[in-house]
Amino acid sequence: MVKNWQRAGFGLYIHWPFCQSKCPYCDFNSHVSSNIDHEAWTKAYLSEISKNHHHSSEKILSTVFFGGGTPSLMPSKTIEAIITHILSLWKTSNQLEITLEANPSSIDVSRFKEYKSAGVNRVSIGVQSLDNISLKYLGRLHNGKDAITAVQTAQSIFDRVSFDLIYARQNQTIKDWEKELLSALSLGTNHMSLYQLTIEDGTVFGDRAKIGKLPGLPSEDLSADMYTLTQEIMNNNRLPLYEVSNHAFPGEESRHNLIYWRGGDFIGIGPGAHGRYYEGPKRKATVMAKSPNKWLSQIDEVGHGAEPTTILSKSEEALEYLMMSARLVEGTDLKFLKSLDLNLIKHKNIKGLIELGVILIKNERMILTPKGRPILNSVLSELIS
Amino acid sequence: MTDLSKIRNFSIVAHIDHGKSTLADRLIQETGTVSQRDMKEQLLDTMDIERERGITIKANTVRLDYLSDDGQDYVLNLIDTPGHVDFAYEVSRSMRAVEGSLLVVDSTQGVEAQTLANVYQAIDADHEIVPILNKIDLPASDCDKVAEQIEDVIGIDASGAIFVSAKTGQGIHQTLEAIISMLPPPLGDSKAPLKAMLVDSWYDAYLGVIVLVRVIDGFLKKGDRVRMMSNNSVHHVEKIGVFRPEMEAVDLLGPGEIGFITASIKQVRDTRVGDTITHEKNGTLVALDGFKPSQPVVFCGLFPIDSSLFEDLRSSIEKLSLNDASFSYEMETSAALGFGFRCGFLGLLHLEVVRDRVEREFDIELITTAPSVIYHIYMRDGEFIELHNPADMPDLTHVDHMEEPRIKATILVPDEYLGDVLKLCQDRRGIQLELTYAGSRAMVVYDLPLNEVVFDFYDRLKSISKGYASFDYQMLEYRTDNLVKLQVLVNEEPVDALSIMVHRDRAEQRGRMMCEKLKDLIPRHMFKIPIQAAIGGRIVARETLAAMRKDVTAKCYGGDVTRKKKLLEKQKAGKKKMRQFGKVNIPQEAFISALKMDN
Ligand SMILES: Nc1nc2c(ncn2[C@@H]2O[C@H](COP(=O)(O)OP(=O)(O)OP(=O)(O)O)[C@@H](O)[C@H]2O)c(=O)[nH]1
Ligand SMILES: C[S@@+](CC[C@H](N)C(=O)[O-])C[C@H]1O[C@@H](n2cnc3c(N)ncnc32)[C@H](O)[C@@H]1O
Ligand code: SF4
Ligand SMILES: [Mg+2]
Numbered sequence: 006m007v008k009n010w011q012r013a014g015f016g017l018y019i020h021w022p023f024c025q026s027k028c029p030y031c032d033f034n035s036h037v038s039s040n041i042d043h044e045a046w047t048k049a050y051l052s053e054i055s056k057n058h059h060h061s062s063e064k065i066l067s068t069v070f071f072g073g074g075t076p077s078l079m080p081s082k083t084i085e086a087i088i089t090h091i092l093s094l095w096k097t098s099n100q101l102e103i104t105l106e107a108n109p110s111s112i113d114v115s116r117f118k119e120y121k122s123a124g125v126n127r128v129s130i131g132v133q134s135l136d137n138i139s140l141k142y143l144g145r146l147h148n149g150k151d152a153i154t155a156v157q158t159a160q161s162i163f164d165r166v167s168f169d170l171i172y173a174r175q176n177q178t179i180k181d182w183e184k185e186l187l188s189a190l191s192l193g194t195n196h197m198s199l200y201q202l203t204i205e206d207g208t209v210f211g212d213r214a215k216i217g218k219l220p221g222l223p224s225e226d227l228s229a230d231m232y233t234l235t236q237e238i239m240n241n242n243r244l245p246l247y248e249v250s251n252h253a254f255p256g257e258e259s260r261h262n263l264i265y266w267r268g269g270d271f272i273g274i275g276p277g278a279h280g281r282y283y284e285g286p287k288r289k290a291t292v293m294a295k296s297p298n299k300w301l302s303q304i305d306e307v308g309h310g311a312e313p314t315t316i317l318s319k320s321e322e323a324l325e326y327l328m329m330s331a332r333l334v335e336g337t338d339l340k341f342l343k344s345l346d347l348n349l350i351k352h353k354n355i356k357g358l359i360e361l362g363v364i365l366i367k368n369e370r371m372i373l374t375p376k377g378r379p380i381l382n383s384v385l386s387e388l389i390s
Numbered sequence: 391m392t393d394l395s396k397i398r399n400f401s402i403v404a405h406i407d408h409g410k411s412t413l414a415d416r417l418i419q420e421t422g423t424v425s426q427r428d429m430k431e432q433l434l435d436t437m438d439i440e441r442e443r444g445i446t447i448k449a450n451t452v453r454l455d456y457l458s459d460d461g462q463d464y465v466l467n468l469i470d471t472p473g474h475v476d477f478a479y480e481v482s483r484s485m486r487a488v489e490g491s492l493l494v495v496d497s498t499q500g501v502e503a504q505t506l507a508n509v510y511q512a513i514d515a516d517h518e519i520v521p522i523l524n525k526i527d528l529p530a531s532d533c534d535k536v537a538e539q540i541e542d543v544i545g546i547d548a549s550g551a552i553f554v555s556a557k558t559g560q561g562i563h564q565t566l567e568a569i570i571s572m573l574p575p576p577l578g579d580s581k582a583p584l585k586a587m588l589v590d591s592w593y594d595a596y597l598g599v600i601v602l603v604r605v606i607d608g609f610l611k612k613g614d615r616v617r618m619m620s621n622n623s624v625h626h627v628e629k630i631g632v633f634r635p636e637m638e639a640v641d642l643l644g645p646g647e648i649g650f651i652t653a654s655i656k657q658v659r660d661t662r663v664g665d666t667i668t669h670e671k672n673g674t675l676v677a678l679d680g681f682k683p684s685q686p687v688v689f690c691g692l693f694p695i696d697s698s699l700f701e702d703l704r705s706s707i708e709k710l711s712l713n714d715a716s717f718s719y720e721m722e723t724s725a726a727l728g729f730g731f732r733c734g735f736l737g738l739l740h741l742e743v744v745r746d747r748v749e750r751e752f753d754i755e756l757i758t759t760a761p762s763v764i765y766h767i768y769m770r771d772g773e774f775i776e777l778h779n780p781a782d783m784p785d786l787t788h789v790d791h792m793e794e795p796r797i798k799a800t801i802l803v804p805d806e807y808l809g810d811v812l813k814l815c816q817d818r819r820g821i822q823l824e825l826t827y828a829g830s831r832a833m834v835v836y837d838l839p840l841n842e843v844v845f846d847f848y849d850r851l852k853s854i855s856k857g858y859a860s861f862d863y864q865m866l867e868y869r870t871d872n873l874v875k876l877q878v879l880v881n882e883e884p885v886d887a888l889s890i891m892v893h894r895d896r897a898e899q900r901g902r903m904m905c906e907k908l909k910d911l912i913p914r915h916m917f918k919i920p921i922q923a924a925i926g927g928r929i930v931a932r933e934t935l936a937a938m939r940k941d942v943t944a945k946c947y948g949g950d951v952t953r954k955k956k957l958l959e960k961q962k963a964g965k966k967k968m969r970q971f972g973k974v975n976i977p978q979e980a981f982i983s984a985l986k987m988d989n
Contacts, residue, residue, distance in 0.1 A: 200944040200945050201944040202944075203943060203944050203945060225914070225938070225939055225940050225941075226936075226939060228940050229939035229940040232940060249942055249943075249944065250944050250945065279951075279952070281951075292952075324955065324958075325951045325955070328951060328954050328955070328958070329951060329954075332942075358916075361916050361917055363916060378942065379939060379940040379941070379942055380916060380938050380939065380940060380941050380942065381941070381942035382941040382942055382943065382957065382958075382961060383915075383916055383938055383941055383961075384916070385958060386958055386961045386962065386965070387916070389958070390962075390965075
């Protein structure tokens, strides 16, 4: 029988929780800190990785992802130590993908070269915008020129470079976005993540929005139009969508993120990192202590940084798989879904949604149509209602 | 017992927010009735809703002991009353229990509609009136002008008016002295058979029904067997006492005194306010006049959003009605909403209060349907129907004619807003009866259909006058008019809970407005939804709610599915706050908001 990690891959996520400054829209587990004891952090990562080797030692590792926060602030020594350690523990696939998230304001040619020799082979840069005023609005420390330089620097060192843009920003018109996207495309990367700005509770933007001090956000119709236009432009530039917000030249998809979306196995290391993996027949859900200090001290005091592990029920597993896979253009493997839970989605609901033209079924896969994808949340809630 | 000459009974009356309850605070404090430590603002407003909204809903009685400047000890019985027009009934019956009124007028605002209404009631009740000009601590206070207004508009002598700040306590001592010197002591005969007025009653979870009484003649003692003269039911007095404002037991209540009894009465409905209480044996032969019962004027349906909670709703409404005999209820079934109750209220605030209490105290979320009044329908075959619910409107072809209730509304408004107020009244099918001026303020009296007023008239009036207009009304009569039932169809299905009765001439405009409102109130669905208004079978207005186009979350957090699950759960919870009609979910607030006419 095919194991889950064989079906959908096995990856390792490393969370680095520090940034130079906190962006007003961001609710990632990221913090600004001036004194980081890098030796202690390195030690902590290594020991947590070792601890997590036991339950998955037989699996072949296909991806490693350094996310954050801002991992491009990590000393290359730390990265190297972590990668070396991982390689000493696991067998890896031939094309082991090792991604590192980078911020344009912390890109340094020599350090990037060191990352590369440590084994990093893909970078994902938080460009967010190419417009200086917008970048200020977004609280970023870099300007448009820095961003372009950062991408070009990365391209000169790495074969696989991706970058993130945030659009549907305050007062952004569809024309503004078109122009910005086209100039971003001219950088010629083979992967781009295009996120519409989400206002998250507990962020500076969230607080402002609550008191009505965040004017100029797009209406539902404008954001839908922007999304549609984005698909058109990206298709024309041979970077089609493969997930709600992710575009790649075919074959250049983020293999690590695909593991999440396909319901594969992954281990999460670092403050607040989540993991999902099978241990025997049981699917485990793990999360580590969220606060960086707590995580570090807990490792010292009780020997690990994890919160209590939970075991997912089959119906929870099914729900997670559905929610993640529906984001993908390749869609949801209905046979696999049914093997987890026969009753999660009712035939009658599927029928209704097909009639509405928001989903289609092909080769036993359920796929959101271009009309359905932008309203995925509603489709999901209807599917399981 | 207290010597009659040493008793003063009075109510504190005023327009809403003019400071009655705050004045009561100061009187309670100045007389040392409540220790400094236990004092708090608007001490007598004990209900959650009262404290939250800063208004009095239920009249409250307190007994104060006061050593006057004349060296004598007095007993003062104070009744703090609500100011809002919905609770005018509380004021009128409170007045019947006392001999005088403190008429509080906010000296920064002047005479308002309820000030007038209260004065007329006080005069009706033969009260001595002591005018109190309150809030003199505020810079905007203008006592001379307001005193003049009192004389001009109300026509009572304001020379004895007392200048007070209920906030700082200034003028409180003078108020107490004026109560002694200007208000008459009660009359009564201690040797006559017991005659006591049942002023109010309410339900207490521990003690059962508590009855507020005013003794006129004779004595009321613990252990007495008493008879309610309206129905000759006999009860055994278990507890007897006064409010300070906590309950305090006393041995007996004599003529002129106000206090409470408990007598193992199960339901508030077993008591009748205004009733006369006497002894079972050797009782009085002459009953008091009694009060006119309060009449609900606004009706609406209350339905649980979660239809499985109907039984819970039933028991919560029964419990609330134990305490509030002024609202009525009967079961109602709606094609779309299932089981619920058709309830009658004294006004819209009363409706809100009851609804709030059901939602909060009993944790049942409700759909409130369009408020309606009672229509009189005369059928061709001579049958007469009282229509409480537009959904029950019979086929028009069988209807001979229909009548609707009209009211006489009195509005006081500063000159500069008069034009807008007149327009509002005119728009609501009003007929102007009077227009007079008092200084820079106008007093307009309108004959208006109640159905145009129950809903959002008061809010509109407040907003177009920046809060300066005040409003009071009385029932006038039933009058024939050309009324039709306006139906709303959502996605081609009629939603009976949105049906309203309107005047024929305004039906199309109302229909358009409701469709436009609903278009904003109903969230987008995955398909487009026609929203239509119809009279009989004829569509008079139509809007289309576009299909939803975007709701997906852009960023999927590295492997953190929990967040997404939470979002789905939130969506589910959101749906729970809506009711499904056919394939369409309509949020609870839509049923009320769709009716608002704010443009
Ligand atoms: N500055 C000032 N404010 C006052 C005074 N008296 C009352 N207030 C304020 O006016 C508001 C209304 O006071 P209440 O005592 O609740 O008025 P009310 O007449 O009992 O109101 P209802 O019971 O709702 O009719 C409160 O915010 C009080 O604090 C006063 O003398 N001076
Ligand atoms: C952890 S950050 C990437 C690396 C780095 N911290 C940076 O910002 O440059 C992940 C990405 O999520 C996106 N993102 C974060 N918060 C977002 C929000 N509120 N709305 C839309 N996208 C957001 C940004 O594009 C960001 O680059
Ligand atoms: S967006 Fe990136 S740089 Fe900004 S606070 Fe979040 S993780 Fe840090
Ligand atoms: Mg009050």
